[in-house]
Amino acid sequence: MSKPLPLWRRLLRGLAIVLALLVLLVLSGLLLADHLTPQARGETSHVLPVQPTQTRIDREVSALQAAHPGASGVAFLSDGLDAFAARAVITERAERSLDLQYYMWKDDLIGHLMARALHDAAERGVRVRILLDDMNAQDKDALMMALDTHPNIEIRLYNPFRNRNGPWRMVEMVQRFFSVNHRMHNKSWIADGRVAIVGGRNIGEEYFSARPDVNFRDLDLLVAGEAVGQANTVFDDYWNSEAAVPIAALAFHTRQELRLLMRESDNEARLESARPYLQEVAKSRQRAMASAAPLHWSANVRIVSDPPMKHRRDDPQNWLVSDLVQMLTASQHKALLISPYFVPGNEGLDGLTRLSERGVQVGVVTNSLAANDVVAVHGGYMTYRAPLLQAGVQLYELKAHGKAPSSGLFGSSGASLHTKAFVLDDRHGFVGSFNLDPRSAYLNTEMGVIFDDPVLAAQLTAEYLRLSSPQQSWWLALDPRDRVRWLEREPPPHWVDTEPDSSLRLRTSARVISWLPLESQL
Structure with a gap:
């Protein structure tokens, strides 16, 4: 009679079987993806032609x-x-x-x-x-x-x-x-x-x-x-x-x-x-x-989008990220960015650093850990704070006002900031769905409005200044040992040395996630 396998070996074998099944599922998806999705197609239809006075x-x-x-x-x-x-x-x-x-x-x-x-x-x-x-x-x-x-x-x-x-x-x-x-x-x-x-x-x-x-x-x-x-x-x-x-x-x-x-x-x-x-x-x-405000008329307004099949056969040069990066790199003296999810990656870090080195004022408003509804994204962002600050980028993190629900690991209802926009050189700007993170750049399709107009730029700058104000945001800086700290600018002004208004559990979750190879999915 054969001797039963030790418990640890049985558990190891079970884990190997589960992993093998998961790999087989994913491989079958790669080979048969087009056959696994519904093939039903609706009838082709188009926007109804506009008329001078019909409606x-x-x-x-x-x-x-x-x-x-x-x-x-x-x-x-x-x-x-x-x-x-x-x-x-x-x-x-x-x-x-x-x-x-x-x-x-x-x-x-x-x-x-x-x-x-x-x-x-x-x-x-x-x-x-x-x-x-x-x-x-x-x-x-x-x-x-x-x-x-x-x-x-x-x-x-x-x-x-x-x-x-x-x-x-x-x-x-x-x-x-x-x-x-x-x-x-x-x-x-x-x-x-x-x-x-x-x-x-x-x-x-x-x-x-x-x-x-x-x-x-x-x-x-x-x-x-x-x-x-x-x-x-x-x-x-x-x-x-x-x-x-x-x-x-x-x-x-x-x-x-x-x-x-x-x-x-x-x-x-x-x-x-x-x-x-x-x-x-x-x-x-x-x-x-x-309209909730008077319409401002401009000849330099475009509505832009990624192609619908971005993830399959499209040329990356046609992706929205290419247009936005081109706009940002052309900045001459000011680039003010608003993004609830901000994970610049090494390429974005290098680009913002080069802008700052050229004398461009670079400012970013994003969510603080306490205000962020996706802890995983904050984990991807936090490793870039010190290098950005060292490069001269101004960072502001929105406060979590009141008692919002606890953030979930990969999403919840506690977010504070959802605006996605930037304004450049007091005339160029973008407002839309595009977060400054890898998911918006390479995975999701996005759209928005691009403009070249000083009046619209002034309105968007006012929104940036409101969000980055002492009432709304923490201002970030480095201490003498290059550790990130947060300045409360409302009276009485004081420094905070840990993620403001966040629990130990939340800080630990974000830190652990920052060590994982998840950035491309954030």
Whole structure:
């Protein structure tokens, strides 16, 4: 009778089997990725042609463009209420089409109110197309499928999972580890092909100041005029790409779900938490173009994006990161950057160092550890702080005001900063979805607005100065031993020698992650 194997050898054998299965899953995904993803393709469709006077928005924009030929009107939407009202009112005024693409649409008060607005537009005969990334959509199938039942609404998912929930979804995630890691991070809301809202906000309560426990700072631009044609082209390219699959091909739905969603939205509209948003919409109805601020018209505005198939066959020279790096390296005297997730990598560190050595003022506002909702990203960022400070880069980390929820290891609801923007030499700028990290550069698709205009640059600089102010941020410096420390500039001024307002557990997690080879995924 053979002697049983020691426990440690049995455990080692079991671990080897598990690892072998994981490797086989990943290899099968690499070999069969195109056959593992849903092959359903929706019918090709394009933006409906704009008309001079067909809709109210046509008439408003045509009159404004006649006074500013060849230009685009831009308004900053930094306040959550204003950003909600702008979307709601251009949706109310739309009479021809609504085209939306988002990374995340939450099943909450804001998500329901906006779903109701889209349903009401569809009831008026407006064609509604919604393209959503599928990474965060599995729990929202009921919400999205309910909307998709309307004959004037079609929803497609970008790079979707075949398995909608349960353990098989996790198996598919492992099997398609490399292909599923590429996500659509774009955010745009286009009405009648004439007005677009582009920026950093997803659709959810925390992005529109509707959650008292979250201190989000975010930014969108409302754009009317010439540049909106570029947003239309971007949307059509994504909508008709191989990566976009109709949600109807992935999940079952009924008309009853749509009726239940509309009843739930009506009930939520009566809640006290909804009142400020509906009141702001009522006030915004009196404003031209539903703008929260006067439109500034400029001939040098572009809406830009990564190609939809960035992760497969596209030339990296066509990626958005190439345009943004070219802009940054051309800076002559000032480069002010805002990024919630800031992991410059060695290449970015070298680039910012060279700028500083040329005498360019380089400043960065990002999240502190206590304010960051992704500890892993902070772990990737923290190793670059000392070299950046040694190079003369000015670093500011946003404070975590109040008692936000604890950050999760790879994501939670406690983030403070979500704005993604930069302003260069008091005239060039970018506002969009692009974080200054490897994921935005090489994995996700991103989009945004690029401008060359001193008035718009002044507005964006004011936002940077507000975020980097003593009331909002810590200022970072090195002590005589080149260790990072934080200056509280509000009275009484004092230095802090550890990550401010963070627990030992959080600091330990970030430090351990900084040692792991995860940077390319952050």
